[in-house]
Amino acid sequence: xxxxxxxxxxxxxxxxxxxxxxGELSPGEKLRSENELKDRYGTTRVTVRKALALLKAxxxxxxxxxxxxxxxxxxxxxxxxxxxxxxxxxxxxVSNFNAEAAAQGLRPEQRILSVETVPAxxxxxxxxxxxxxxxxxVRRRAFFVDEExxxxxxxxxPAELFSGTELEDPRRIRGGVSRLIEDPDGPVKQRITRFVExxxxxxxxxxxxxxxxIPPGVPLARVFRVAHVTAGQVVEVLDSRIPCDxxxxxxxxxxx
Numbered sequence: 156x157x158x159x160x161x162x163x164x165x166x167x168x169x170x171x172x173x174x175x176x177x178g179e180l181s182p183g184e185k186l187r188s189e190n191e192l193k194d195r196y197g198t199t200r201v202t203v204r205k206a207l208a209l210l211k212a213x214x215x216x217x218x219x220x221x222x223x224x225x226x227x228x229x230x231x232x233x234x235x236x237x238x239x240x241x242x243x244x245x246x247x248x249v250s251n252f253n254a255e256a257a258a259q260g261l262r263p264e265q266r267i268l269s270v271e272t273v274p275a276x277x278x279x280x281x282x283x284x285x286x287x288x289x290x291x292x293v294r295r296r297a298f299f300v301d302e303e304x305x306x307x308x309x310x311x312x313p314a315e316l317f318s319g320t321e322l323e324d325p326r327r328i329r330g331g332v333s334r335l336i337e338d339p340d341g342p343v344k345q346r347i348t349r350f351v352e353x354x355x356x357x358x359x360x361x362x363x364x365x366x367x368x369i370p371p372g373v374p375l376a377r378v379f380r381v382a383h384v385t386a387g388q389v390v391e392v393l394d395s396r397i398p399c400d401x402x403x404x405x406x407x408x409x410x411x
Contacts (some may be wrong), residue, residue, distance in 0.1 A: 267325050271292070275288070305398075311394070
């Protein structure tokens with residue numbers, strides 16, 4: 156059985172992709188013109204354009220009007236999302252997001268977009284272990300670094316626990332929601348003992364692309380983070396949408 160031969164534009168795209176991924180073509184570097192690439196590969200400009208279009212769709216190349224085609228530059232910030240240092244950050248009162256940005260000499264900002272009480276959607280209700288449609292408080296936030304959007308985060312909390320608390324105010328909570336959860340005089344009065352995270356990689360919706368300024372071809376990570384307290388109850392579900400070109404993920408798994 157013979158192996159199908161790749162069309163010429165795929166061969167060109169694969170060659171350029173290898174040069175980009177190896178670093179031989181560096182971020183921000185301008186590619187040769189279509190005419191130069193045509194001559195180099197012994198093909199037509201139409202074939203070269205198809206190859207470049209494929210790499211643009213993959214998020215590896217960008218076009219600048221009147222200037223040419225460039226290897227897509229890396230973002231100025233790379234955030235590391237990790238579940239391993241929660242307690243360390245809690246002691247300082249600095250969130251992991253803010254600490255990561257500050258360590259890179261950047262200016263983080265969290266903006267509260269809205270706070271409202273809504274019926275729990277099915278995917279949230281199942282994680283909070285409540286009936287679908289049960290009242291939950293949702294805090295919708297956008298995270299920025301140097302005015303650039305980095306992620307959208309919706310936090311869901313059982314209204315039965317948190318109604319009448321500062322969680323309902325559309326303002327920052329001093330020490331964060333975790334401080335409120337662990338406050339001996341708060342509504343829960345228990346220590347957070349475990350986080351469970353579910354990671355789903357997909358392409359962004361048009362609304363997410365616009366809100367997060369996601370380039371073509373860049374996937375989005377949707378992360379559900381569930382917080383358990385001492386008694387085993389789930390008191391928080393964070394639904395985060397995170398562009399994959401600006402974040403890394405590290406999970407530490409202890410094997411007994």
